[in-house]
């Protein structure tokens with residue numbers, strides 16, 4: 001039994017943490033909240049220079065050639081400080097999709113630039129306020145041309161390349177494919193959109209006969225997308241675990257500082273038990289995330305189940321910790337100037353970024369039904 | 375990161391497997407975990423004692439105990455490996471957890487070598503069963519507020535008072551008891567601890583019927599019960615310190631719950647028709663199923679993380695409290711929800727009519743007690759917030775007040 005990260009992985013984690021503590025305080029996150037910037041460029045460049053973006057990209061494509069576990073420890077630290085950077089879009093989504101489904105040419109073209117951080121990548125699936133599915137995707141890809149509208153696209157304003165979910169004319173789940181599109185061309189127009197978490201830029205993108213090429217096989221986009229989402233769900237779960245721990249600690253510290261009725265508010269059971277519940281949810285989420293990481297790293301057959309568990313558990317933990325962190329702070333917690341808002345916003349962003357908890361619960365049970373035919 | 379056994383662990387596992395397959399019957403998995411024994415408690419106790427003796431003979435009854443006490447001198451990991459393997463077999467459970475998990479470890483720490491020579495092995499081999507006489511009508515969570523008195527009489531002590539909720543007292547041979555020797559000092563300071571023979575004259579045991587219908591626990595009355603001073607554990611007035619040994623072990627002994635879980639709920643959801651079609655297609659059913667699956671997995675892998683820490687020589691702390699905080703409400707809610715799926719028929723608690731021998735109904739009733747026994751949900755949250763998170767202790771109005779001047783139920 002060795003259900004833990006290795007010493008090397010823990011060192012990497014420490015390195016990420018030290019860098020982020022230094023460069024990515026809540027004040028730094030706030031600069032993005034209060035400006036038009038899509039992300040914090042200095043923090044992003046620093047992460048790229050440290051090699052974190054290329055951690056899980058093979059050396060032949062310009063990466064460091066480590067694996068999923070290394071990405072997981074970095075993800076936890078990114079989540080802890082609610083880092084305002086395009087890491088998840090560029091790495092968990094775009095780079096991973098290319099690694100899994102890309103032809104040699106596509107990999108050679110894009111992975112080295114994503115690994116070094118020279119460019120940012122993203123994945124565009126949603127088309128407005130409804131969960132994307134093979135039944136409702138209106139963006140089309142035919143004869144090498146992409147047409148349609150995607151909204152919201154994470155880091156859509158700054159990304160140079162996008163993986164896009166598009167209708168390619170098949171039926172049922174075969175209706176959709178993933179395509180790769182260069183966002184710097186003429187047929188692409190984009191504008192930023194307002195979201196609940198301005199520390200992570202999102203955009204609307206319109207494609208008007210944009211040149212694109214297939215990622216993987218036509219008509220297999222949905223299956224590929226689900227595989228990419230499963231890997232990303234594990235990585236995002238680590239961000240959520242980091243965020244949960246930060247929100248718990250923020251609430252705990254405040255509860256020890258703040259006095260009411262002659263006592264620290266942290267001495268009241270209503271507060272103590274709330275914090276205990278945050279801790280319990282955090283521990284369950286961490287354990288489920290570890291299992292997800294192990295299966296992802298070993299490319300195990302039950303990735304879908306493990307990823308769904310990690311995601312559901314971590315989404316719930318972060319939801320609870322972030323919202324109750326505000327509650328523990330009282331009035332100050334509701335102000336723009338205080339920091340609990342960063343986790344409140346981020347927790348909901350991450351809860352929806354790969355589809356809601358209900359969707360993942362449904363996916364999980366579908367897997368259980370397959371694996372446990374009584 | 376992996377779940378692989380080390381070569382030594384793998385060797386131990388295969389020895390255990392070999393021994394179990396030679397000595398026990400494999401669990402019938404098609405019958406789920408729900409298999410409820412229809413035998414009487416007395417019959418089950420006889421079977422449990424036989425099995426315990428066999429297991430102790432092989433060294434598996436107390437893997438982490440030192441060999442001089444009949445243990446295997448093994449590691450916590452080995453102990454877990456054994457439990458994992460034993461879970462696949464249909465063997466008697468219950469009866470010895472309190473004795474071997476809490477009472478005997480207290481004896482091993484506080485009794486004389488001669489006493490341990492006399493008592494440890496018979497307990498280990500299932501010949502003598504032990505109970506824990508702590509809770510009283512006026513002292514449960516606040517067990518240090520207990521009132522049962524002990525008074526010195528020459529070389530003996532005379533015990534008077536009442537214990538309650540004593541699991542197994544009716545079939546137990548020995549018990550550990552904490553009593554008040556001095557009511558004029560603050561509550562934690564005036565306690566004295568003993569072990570005693572449950573057949574001692576003056577002890578009267580009356581079973582209490584639980585809401586689940588069974589009578590696993592009892593009231594135990596003490597009328598001038600004479601106990602020799604040699605059966606005192608720890609110094610006079612130091613009984614709280616001894617109690618802590620027991621309570622620390624309680625946390626380790628209790629851990630996660632058992633019973634029907636997501637697998638059984640999945641089976642039920644597949645087999646039950648709702649108005650709109652099979653229950654398994656109902657999105658509410660699916661969400662709940664997913665939630666409980668995720669909680670079960672979370673607990674399982676939390677245990678694996680603890681084991682990993684153990685194998686690296688780290689000591690687990692109060693984290694293990696989370697097992698009970700999560701599994702108590704989960705058992706209760708899952709039982710309740712499974713009954714909802716059965717519609718009005720869910721009220722049936724009928725071994726023949728109700729799915730899986732009424733396991734969900736039984737669990738719904740039983741879980742209400744699981745959330746109270748061995749530290750309530752609320753007390754466990756206090757433990758986590760104080761011992762893990764470092765939050766302030768509750769304000770204690772009784773801290774420096776002599777016990778006999780305290781406010782208590784019925785005396786304000």
Ligand SMILES: Cc1cc2nc3c(=O)[nH]c(=O)nc-3n(C[C@H](O)[C@H](O)[C@H](O)COP(=O)(O)OP(=O)(O)OC[C@H]3O[C@@H](n4cnc5c(N)ncnc54)[C@H](O)[C@@H]3O)c2cc1C
Nearest residue numbers: 506507508509513514515539540541743746747748750752
């Ligand atoms: C099935 C079962 C088996 C048992 N077996 C044994 C046994 O073998 N030996 C033995 O000695 N005892 C045994 N017990 C007793 C058990 O330890 C007590 O019931 C338990 O500690 C709670 O004490 P109480 O019943 O007096 O409830 P109380 O302590 O009166 O609690 C009542 C309510 O008040 C809450 N409460 C109490 N104090 C606080 C606080 N400080 N903060 C917040 N809330 C608080 C509790 O959480 C609970 O909700 C058993 C109980 C059960 C249900």
